Amino acid sequence: MKKIILAIMSILSMVCMAAGCGGGSSDNVSSLSGTVSTNGSTSMESVVGILSEQFMHDNAGVTITYDASGSGTGIEAAGKGSCDIGLASRGLKDSEKAKGLKETTVALDGIAIIVNEKSSLDDIKLEDIAKLFDGTASDWSMVGGKSGQVAAIGREAGSGTRDGFESITKTKDKCKLAQELTSTGAVIEAVKNSESAIGYASFAAVENQKGIKVLKVNGVECNEDNIFNGRYAIQRPFNLITKADTKLSKAAQAFFDFMTSKEAAALITKAGAVPVNK
Numbered sequence: 001m002k003k004i005i006l007a008i009m010s011i012l013s014m015v016c017m018a019a020g021c022g023g024g025s026s027d028n029v030s031s032l033s034g035t036v037s038t039n040g041s042t043s044m045e046s047v048v049g050i051l052s053e054q055f056m057h058d059n060a061g062v063t064i065t066y067d068a069s070g071s072g073t074g075i076e077a078a079g080k081g082s083c084d085i086g087l088a089s090r091g092l093k094d095s096e097k098a099k100g101l102k103e104t105t106v107a108l109d110g111i112a113i114i115v116n117e118k119s120s121l122d123d124i125k126l127e128d129i130a131k132l133f134d135g136t137a138s139d140w141s142m143v144g145g146k147s148g149q150v151a152a153i154g155r156e157a158g159s160g161t162r163d164g165f166e167s168i169t170k171t172k173d174k175c176k177l178a179q180e181l182t183s184t185g186a187v188i189e190a191v192k193n194s195e196s197a198i199g200y201a202s203f204a205a206v207e208n209q210k211g212i213k214v215l216k217v218n219g220v221e222c223n224e225d226n227i228f229n230g231r232y233a234i235q236r237p238f239n240l241i242t243k244a245d246t247k248l249s250k251a252a253q254a255f256f257d258f259m260t261s262k263e264a265a266a267l268i269t270k271a272g273a274v275p276v277n278k
Contacts, residue, residue: 033061034251040067040074040087041160042183043202044238046271047107048087051259054267062251070182072158075101078241084252086241089160089202103239106259107273110203110227111165111234113215114188116195121145123216126233130169132198135176140196151178153190153199164236165200188212200234203227204272227274238273 038048045068052064069077071088078086079099092103113129115121124143131137133152141147154177155162161184166172178197181187184205191197192211203222206214214222217233226232240256242248248256258264265275 030059030061032059032251032254034249035063035065036085036249036252036255037065037083038067038074038085038087039069039077039083040241041071041089041238042068042185043089043109043161043205044087045184046204047238047268047273050267050271051264052255054264055255055258059251059254062255064255068183070156070158071160071163075241078243081243081246084248085256088239088241089236090163091237091239092241100244101241102244103237103241104256104260105237105239105276106264107238107268107275108227108235109238109273110222110232111161111168111200111236112203112206112222113198113217113234114191114201114206114212115198115215116191117211117213118195119145119213121215122213123219126169126218129198129217130171133169133171133176134174148196150198151194151196152176153179153181153187153194153197155184155187155200156180156182160236161200161202165234168234202272207272224269224274 048066052066056062056064067083071090074083074086075088075092075096077083079101088103089109092101113124121144128137128143132143132150133154137143138150139147140150152175154175166175179190181190184201187199187201188205188209191199206212220226220231220233222232227235240259242256260277262277265278268275
């Protein structure tokens, strides 16, 4: 399990403040202290990272940790109380809501369809994506590409990205994958390394990545404007998961409030996602 501890950023931030670095509040005066634990979606890494860094800069007594365990695990951790805030790149299921969990959307994220940079394709139909992943189209020539075997790369069970992708493409329990990987970064690397590959990954993670190509879907580019206005077909929410009947600690509540504020919008955009509270 990949675990990213953001406490080091707090130390770096304090050093930066001592040197007179800008950003955030100028005096960094805050009475908040303690540790806030977050757990869940690997796709939310960039968003959580940039928001945590800014919050710890503004609140030097607070340490925020992030366990990139996947959406399903993050939801479970929030339910059990083993983390303060769960992170999920999908909506809660009715069975999860029945356990007293609630979701708060902080951003939207497109699920980018990626191929190797040498692919001849630039655009693909939604129904053809489904065919490539369920095995109906086993050769690229069947969807307008150059002849060659298709290698579909996907995420593991419990991944919010996988859940969103399969729900929209109607491929749940139908995908025939050449590789099933446990992180967004691993999918991107696999597609970079195989000319026959097709995969899906968070829009927040694929921007400026070399070695891959992001396909248009039904003629629509995967970008911030098209995600926000709903024109891009394959998208999902970035959610904060908490227990409805449990009060967060003072530090955790302050971080939650910051993540859902208009103040956080520019940082969320910088991280590659689309804020819902602009």
